Amino acid sequence: MIYRFFAELGAYWLFLRQVFRRPERFAEYRKAFWRDVDALGVKTLPLVAIISLFMGAVVTIQTALNLDDPLIPRYYIAIAVRESILLEFAPTIVSLILAGIVGSNISGSIGNMRITEQIDALEVMGINPAGFLVLPKIVANVLFSPILLIFSMAGGLVGGYLAGWWLGLLSPGEYLLGLRLEFQPFYIAYSVFKMTVFAFFIASVPSFFGYRVKGGPLEVGHASTQAVIATILAIILFNYILTNLILQ
Amino acid sequence: MISVRNLHKSFGDQHVLRGIDVDLKPGKCNLIIGLSGSGKTVMLKSILGLIQPDEGTILYDGRNLRQMEHSDARKVRQEMGMVFQGSALFTSQSIEENVRLPLDFFTSMSAAEKKERVRFCLERVRIENAAHKYPAELSGGMQKRVAIARAIVLNPKYLFCDEPNSGLDPETSLVIDALIQDITHEYGMTTVINTHDMNSVLEIGEHVLLLKGGEKVWEGTNDEILEAENPAVVDYVFRSNLMKRVRTALSGQ
Numbered sequence: 001m002i003y004r005f006f007a008e009l010g011a012y013w014l015f016l017r018q019v020f021r022r023p024e025r026f027a028e029y030r031k032a033f034w035r036d037v038d039a040l041g042v043k044t045l046p047l048v049a050i051i052s053l054f055m056g057a058v059v060t061i062q063t064a065l066n067l068d069d070p071l072i073p074r075y076y077i078a079i080a081v082r083e084s085i086l087l088e089f090a091p092t093i094v095s096l097i098l099a100g101i102v103g104s105n106i107s108g109s110i111g112n113m114r115i116t117e118q119i120d121a122l123e124v125m126g127i128n129p130a131g132f133l134v135l136p137k138i139v140a141n142v143l144f145s146p147i148l149l150i151f152s153m154a155g156g157l158v159g160g161y162l163a164g165w166w167l168g169l170l171s172p173g174e175y176l177l178g179l180r181l182e183f184q185p186f187y188i189a190y191s192v193f194k195m196t197v198f199a200f201f202i203a204s205v206p207s208f209f210g211y212r213v214k215g216g217p218l219e220v221g222h223a224s225t226q227a228v229i230a231t232i233l234a235i236i237l238f239n240y241i242l243t244n245l246i247l248q
Numbered sequence: 249m250i251s252v253r254n255l256h257k258s259f260g261d262q263h264v265l266r267g268i269d270v271d272l273k274p275g276k277c278n279l280i281i282g283l284s285g286s287g288k289t290v291m292l293k294s295i296l297g298l299i300q301p302d303e304g305t306i307l308y309d310g311r312n313l314r315q316m317e318h319s320d321a322r323k324v325r326q327e328m329g330m331v332f333q334g335s336a337l338f339t340s341q342s343i344e345e346n347v348r349l350p351l352d353f354f355t356s357m358s359a360a361e362k363k364e365r366v367r368f369c370l371e372r373v374r375i376e377n378a379a380h381k382y383p384a385e386l387s388g389g390m391q392k393r394v395a396i397a398r399a400i401v402l403n404p405k406y407l408f409c410d411e412p413n414s415g416l417d418p419e420t421s422l423v424i425d426a427l428i429q430d431i432t433h434e435y436g437m438t439t440v441i442n443t444h445d446m447n448s449v450l451e452i453g454e455h456v457l458l459l460k461g462g463e464k465v466w467e468g469t470n471d472e473i474l475e476a477e478n479p480a481v482v483d484y485v486f487r488s489n490l491m492k493r494v495r496t497a498l499s500g501q
Contacts, residue, residue, distance in 0.1 A: 024322070025353050117336040120298055124408075125350050126325030 032136035041144030056159025064169040074170040078178020085156035095198035103206040107227035110210030111220035145199035255304035282459035329399030335391040337383040389420035
């Protein structure tokens with residue numbers, strides 16, 4: 001099992017080397033990049049916003065329930081919500097959700113291209129299929145991830161504001177005071193960095209699994225499941241490593 | 249000329265190709281025939297460089313694809329066109345975009361020149377009205393025509409076809425065969441076709457290579473195949489539906 005893990009890791013490394021080979025023509029890669037920005041980024045924005053809105057509301061309710069001591073100021077709820085959303089929920093939870101949605105999409109589409117010989121067709125033409133199909137996806141995902149993150153953070157904080165005000169957990173004034181109190185801008189940079197690393201995995205790991213599918217549609221489905229599991233594991237592992245390295 | 253020397257390929261303990269030697273004739277339709285599992289597809293994919301052979305050399309006009317730098321190999325690839333068994337058209341792109349893709353990557357033509365070249369190729373395969381359609385909107389025969397148009401758009405020296413008649417009705421198969429043969433002669437290409445269709449062998453097989461158990465067992469022309477006394481050829485010819493039908497018709501007379 002350990003041997004297999006390192007063999008897979010080696011294969012993933014070789015795949016990335018193929019992906020990052022010099023493009024045959026930048027203009028064609030640029031076109032693919034904008035298509036991927038639309039498919040992987042813009043189209044996921046509404047979902048990320050909705051998920052984050054409700055995530056923020058739930059965090060506010062749960063924090064309010066746990067901070068019901070009359071000696072603790074109510075604006076502490078907003079501080080706790082802000083730290084949870086900025087540090088963990090927006091980058092990690094959104095990345096885990098995207099690993100499922102975007103990851104299965106990438107793995108399925110590349111896997112389908114593999115079994116219908118479209119990848120072989122590119123190779124025979126003299127185009128590097130790994131580069132042409134995967135590099136624009138990685139770049140699009142990595143560059144668009146900070147925008148998704150900002151949307152997610154804003155959605156989460158707005159969700160918390162609405163839940164606090166609507167359910168009478170804390171007043172809008174208290175919430176806004178809590179959001180501003182002892183705010184550390186470094187946390188945003190930390191989250192952007194984490195999200196960028198996760199975005200790289202969300203694009204590259206499912207591409208790797210889709211690219212080496214052998215067989216038919218059943219194997220494509222199997223590869224998509226494996227791709228999502230591997231991406232989630234990579235995100236969880238690197239979340240721990242990065243948190244330990246940066247915040248410790 | 250494409251020269252294949254001592255080609256070997258195994259998958260696990262299954263020896264699929266066993267030392268094949270052949271010179272594929274320039275400017276002609278070269279057909280690789282054989283029963284399922286005889287090694288036709290592996291041989292074609294090895295020639296194309298999609299499969300790495302265990303042993304042997306494949307020379308394109310004396311150039312060995314396996315020993316070239318990546319950039320040089322890419323130049324040789326631009327001299328190749330390939331028609332895949334399932335056409336392998338890019339489903340998210342229109343027919344025009346499919347045919348234009350090699351031009352976008354490897355030429356510095358203007359947009360108008362590309363459009364004209366794509367129109368010419370689509371007209372050549374008589375499918376010019378489908379330029380703005382998507383592959384899913386076309387029949388199997390039309391998809392094959394688009395695949396041929398895409399394969400010839402860069403004026404290749406070598407055209408490869410993997411089972412071009414697979415999934416087509418007999419009439420459409422004849423049309424596709426005739427189209428491939430016409431294009432081969434018109435542009436002086438070296439065409440390599442992998443097939444098990446005896447109709448194709450008899451119609452366009454200017455140079456036929458029979459594989460059995462991963463070995464080359466016979467080489468000749470379509471005129472010679474029906475008169476060959478090699479037991480493997482006789483067996484293959486009489487296993488084909490065409491000859492069964494001929495035999496039945498003759499015995500009924």
